[in-house]
Amino acid sequence: MIRALVERLGSLTAVLFGVSLVSYGFVSLTPGDPAYTILRAQRQSPPSDAEVAAFRAEHGLDEPFVVQYVSWLSEALRGDLGTSYYTSEPVTTLLLESLPNTLELAVAAMAVSLLLAVPTGVASAVHRDTWIDRTSQLVALLGVSMPNFWLGYLLILVCSLWLGLTPAAGSGTLGHLILPAITLGTGLAAVVTRLVRTSMLEVLEAEYVRTARSKGVRERLVVYKHALRNALVPVVTIVGLQFGFVLNGAVIVEVVFQRPGLGTLLVDAVFARDYPIVQGVVLVTAFVFVVTNQLVDLAYVALDPRVDRGGDRA
Amino acid sequence: MGPELVVDDLRVRFRTRSETVDAVDGASFTVEPGAIVGLVGESGSGKSVTARSIVRLESPGEIVDGSIKFDGRELTSADDRTLRRLRGRELAMVFQDPSTTLNPVYTVGEQIAEAIRIRENPGRQPFLAELAAGVSSRLRTRRRRSEVLELMETVGIPQADERIDAYPHQFSGGMCQRVALAMALARRPSLLIADEPTTALDTTTQAAILDRLARLNAERGMGILLISHDLGVVSELCDRVVVMYDGTVVEYGPAESVRSDPEHPYTKALLDCLPHRSEPRSRLPTADWPPADDRPSRSDEPPLQGTVLETDRTAVDGGTTATGERGSPRRDAETAAPGSDRRVDGPIVELEDVAASFRQSDALVDRLLGRDERVPAVNGVSLSLRAGETVGLVGESGCGKSTLVRLTAGLEETTAGEIRLRGERIGDADSRTDDQLADVGVVFQNPTTSLNPKRTVGQTIAEPLFEAGWDESRREDRIEEVLSLVDLPAAYAGRYPRQLSGGQCQRVAIARALALEPSVVLLDEPTAALDVSTQARILNLLADLQADLDLAYLFVSHDLAVVRHIADRVAVMYLGQFVEVGPTNRVLSAPTHPYTQTLLDAIPGNEAEECRQWDREALAGEPPSPTSPPDGCAFHPRCPVASEDCTRVEPPLEAVDGGRTRCLYAGEWRSDDSQRSAGDADATETQLITNSERTEPGVARTGRDGR
Numbered sequence A: 001m002i003r004a005l006v007e008r009l010g011s012l013t014a015v016l017f018g019v020s021l022v023s024y025g026f027v028s029l030t031p032g033d034p035a036y037t038i039l040r041a042q043r044q045s046p047p048s049d050a051e052v053a054a055f056r057a058e059h060g061l062d063e064p065f066v067v068q069y070v071s072w073l074s075e076a077l078r079g080d081l082g083t084s085y086y087t088s089e090p091v092t093t094l095l096l097e098s099l100p101n102t103l104e105l106a107v108a109a110m111a112v113s114l115l116l117a118v119p120t121g122v123a124s125a126v127h128r129d130t131w132i133d134r135t136s137q138l139v140a141l142l143g144v145s146m147p148n149f150w151l152g153y154l155l156i157l158v159c160s161l162w163l164g165l166t167p168a169a170g171s172g173t174l175g176h177l178i179l180p181a182i183t184l185g186t187g188l189a190a191v192v193t194r195l196v197r198t199s200m201l202e203v204l205e206a207e208y209v210r211t212a213r214s215k216g217v218r219e220r221l222v223v224y225k226h227a228l229r230n231a232l233v234p235v236v237t238i239v240g241l242q243f244g245f246v247l248n249g250a251v252i253v254e255v256v257f258q259r260p261g262l263g264t265l266l267v268d269a270v271f272a273r274d275y276p277i278v279q280g281v282v283l284v285t286a287f288v289f290v291v292t293n294q295l296v297d298l299a300y301v302a303l304d305p306r307v308d309r310g311g312d313r314a
Numbered sequence B: 001m002g003p004e005l006v007v008d009d010l011r012v013r014f015r016t017r018s019e020t021v022d023a024v025d026g027a028s029f030t031v032e033p034g035a036i037v038g039l040v041g042e043s044g045s046g047k048s049v050t051a052r053s054i055v056r057l058e059s060p061g062e063i064v065d066g067s068i069k070f071d072g073r074e075l076t077s078a079d080d081r082t083l084r085r086l087r088g089r090e091l092a093m094v095f096q097d098p099s100t101t102l103n104p105v106y107t108v109g110e111q112i113a114e115a116i117r118i119r120e121n122p123g124r125q126p127f128l129a130e131l132a133a134g135v136s137s138r139l140r141t142r143r144r145r146s147e148v149l150e151l152m153e154t155v156g157i158p159q160a161d162e163r164i165d166a167y168p169h170q171f172s173g174g175m176c177q178r179v180a181l182a183m184a185l186a187r188r189p190s191l192l193i194a195d196e197p198t199t200a201l202d203t204t205t206q207a208a209i210l211d212r213l214a215r216l217n218a219e220r221g222m223g224i225l226l227i228s229h230d231l232g233v234v235s236e237l238c239d240r241v242v243v244m245y246d247g248t249v250v251e252y253g254p255a256e257s258v259r260s261d262p263e264h265p266y267t268k269a270l271l272d273c274l275p276h277r278s279e280p281r282s283r284l285p286t287a288d289w290p291p292a293d294d295r296p297s298r299s300d301e302p303p304l305q306g307t308v309l310e311t312d313r314t315a316v317d318g319g320t321t322a323t324g325e326r327g328s329p330r331r332d333a334e335t336a337a338p339g340s341d342r343r344v345d346g347p348i349v350e351l352e353d354v355a356a357s358f359r360q361s362d363a364l365v366d367r368l369l370g371r372d373e374r375v376p377a378v379n380g381v382s383l384s385l386r387a388g389e390t391v392g393l394v395g396e397s398g399c400g401k402s403t404l405v406r407l408t409a410g411l412e413e414t415t416a417g418e419i420r421l422r423g424e425r426i427g428d429a430d431s432r433t434d435d436q437l438a439d440v441g442v443v444f445q446n447p448t449t450s451l452n453p454k455r456t457v458g459q460t461i462a463e464p465l466f467e468a469g470w471d472e473s474r475r476e477d478r479i480e481e482v483l484s485l486v487d488l489p490a491a492y493a494g495r496y497p498r499q500l501s502g503g504q505c506q507r508v509a510i511a512r513a514l515a516l517e518p519s520v521v522l523l524d525e526p527t528a529a530l531d532v533s534t535q536a537r538i539l540n541l542l543a544d545l546q547a548d549l550d551l552a553y554l555f556v557s558h559d560l561a562v563v564r565h566i567a568d569r570v571a572v573m574y575l576g577q578f579v580e581v582g583p584t585n586r587v588l589s590a591p592t593h594p595y596t597q598t599l600l601d602a603i604p605g606n607e608a609e610e611c612r613q614w615d616r617e618a619l620a621g622e623p624p625s626p627t628s629p630p631d632g633c634a635f636h637p638r639c640p641v642a643s644e645d646c647t648r649v650e651p652p653l654e655a656v657d658g659g660r661t662r663c664l665y666a667g668e669w670r671s672d673d674s675q676r677s678a679g680d681a682d683a684t685e686t687q688l689i690t691n692s693e694r695t696e697p698g699v700a701r702t703g704r705d706g707r
């Protein structure tokens, strides 16, 4: 068990290191001098060469790439991701402020999608080729094809402006969370519904399901106790991977609903070429992504006893 | 006594997109309270569908007519509630393949406990509580636990206390089937419907399960409906037998009279083609019907009604050849004198002290960390195979017999010892020359999975030819040639495997193995997946081919009757080693190793004199795990004649009675068990010396008894 843990921590570190290198590299490769852009934006007029040079010296931008990266990395290891070029606020603080908002949104979206997808997928499989199945397939198709932002605006229009049910923008209350979570969750729900359906169809043919029926288990339990748990094994993997896309989608949805969060932070920083923030956001996203994947592995073990539990079997 | 089951004129129909099939076409029979009734037939006879219809699991079929009455109640029209009640309390069913019939994500304890809960209150089944019951891997309540333990002991699961919280994948096939049986017994059924309950198991395990069923029937008065393709199994256990063919019951009567004096020609033909009833190496009669090419799939077996079955023998006698070339006089003449003019050259294949082991884990980390534990699969095996000779290889699953085939075929690498082909040392397939590759053909067990469904028969056979660099026209000619060798029309080259029956698929597999004119053919359970009548035809074909082409066969089988029929010599394998090698008729009539005797005892329906009837339940213990083999003789935990010494001394393979045997008391235990103790001392001393001379790893092993 300890060995497994060490292995996982090792791979986590390796992935984060790679991500930091790539993100740092890409940011430095982007055309345009951040010093010039930023100073210009601050003064509202083109800065002089001396001012640019001073800015570059202050933020270490005149050093060679490797030196820049190493010094950033060593700071980062101590938890200091640098400061914003604009506001001089520490990046770590900014991240810690927006991360919970985004996680809240992502988790809520996952919950919405699973709550929609699992029962729909199961119903679809159980009532294969009936109107229930066809309707849910059609809805799923719509869900996949509809862009997030469009659904978001649509929901704002209907629920907030016409019906006045929920606040249109901002964050803080549950009411603020509902529309963004639905917006973000439907796309995923559509994917998961199809997955659950396929997986259930296969499992319902399995002989152990027939055994359960022959035992006199009632049909609802045959489906939810004997079949569903087996069917969820492949689903969990995909859902775990999809979490990355949910984080992605959060960027857009946050902008649409003007929710503070990693997404808004990132978009603002990109436009302003506030590189330390961009790097910080990328790093944190990667971190969350890798950690979810580890959690998925754990869920796997819980669902399927055949998965080797880190070598603790003789 | 319990209630009676009456099936009357049952008809079940399958509708597929293209056709409707009457899987059961008017079956009628009765299972009296407490009786054991056997339902026999070949695949496609409708026996399984009939059995399932009784518990109303006939889906995707549909009962279109007839009635099923249990305890006076009509089942064909019963509603779901009543059916659930019946399934939960009265009619329990056990299915064929235990590795797929248990739910992999719940512990066996929970699966048995669930059945108990349903029996106690079939109407309740609270949704959330049931869902929650499956989540934890331990059974919580003590009372339930002890009930489950009791059931596990009833079906003969040793160390039930340690295994109750284990998952099905941690159990062997035999143990899984016992769990399934425990689940059935949990319902205290008055009728148990067992659908091929032992087909997927070793004969030793099968014998134990059958004994268990007989005992349960005697103790509890539980009626049993046993569905099987195996007349031996059925006649051993059952009071009455129902024989089904093409959806109808063709014979129904007391087991004894059906067996000894069958009325219907089909039953007669079925009994005749059983290899253990025939003279060794003779031609087997085959229950034959219109030429095989009319039968692309099992759904349309040819009609029987009204036609008298012709066996091969009668066809030949009468001068008509029902199956084309099958009974040509040339072959007949040759098979008439089996083995008499066999060439006695040097051996073609020799194995010397061959060993192979597998990595326990393929994970890179494990290899890097040097945790490279290897499980021995084959250990110190020596064997030679001559032209025209058949060596039978028998043993329980996991004993290493298939590994030996794979090693000889070059599909696996040896870790020690050498394999020689015509005197030259050969390695794995990659290092063999084209000629060497061509010299060894292989046929695997399941023809439907060993043939690529996307290739035509012709393409399948052409594959090895193509590899060997034959040009197109030569390939075409050869395909036609080998197809005629295996008695398939040349037109079959364009067909796909799904258009062929199981027996025809196996013929194609044999044709592929013969394509490059090998001198050795390795046959890994070539008939295990086939019906008995098909098996008989394939065995005849193999005998013909051997006579014509002077082939050497290494014939792997778990079925001693088949091996007795076809093999000149037998090698019995246990835990990766040969325990007895010798001429077939001697080894299988007067074995010198107790394990061979065990296998003989386990043959269902075997009433021959060589059957000593040791307590089968004890013998059915499972082979110990190869990772930790027992000290001394590997067989001692299961050996009925083991002594103190057997737990310490590892017996060598010694020449005894025309063969070689690995037992301290080789042959002696047969004549007189008491004499043995007198001879004990000397025997042990010599063994000790031989053993210390041979620095075999087995002696130094610190393994403990795995179970």
Ligand code: SF4
Binding pocket: B593, B594, B595, B633, B634, B635, B636, B639, B640, B641, B642, B643, B646, B651, B662, B663, B664, B665, B666, B669
């Ligand atoms: S050596 Fe002993 S334990 Fe082994 S087979 Fe012979 S009698 Fe049985």
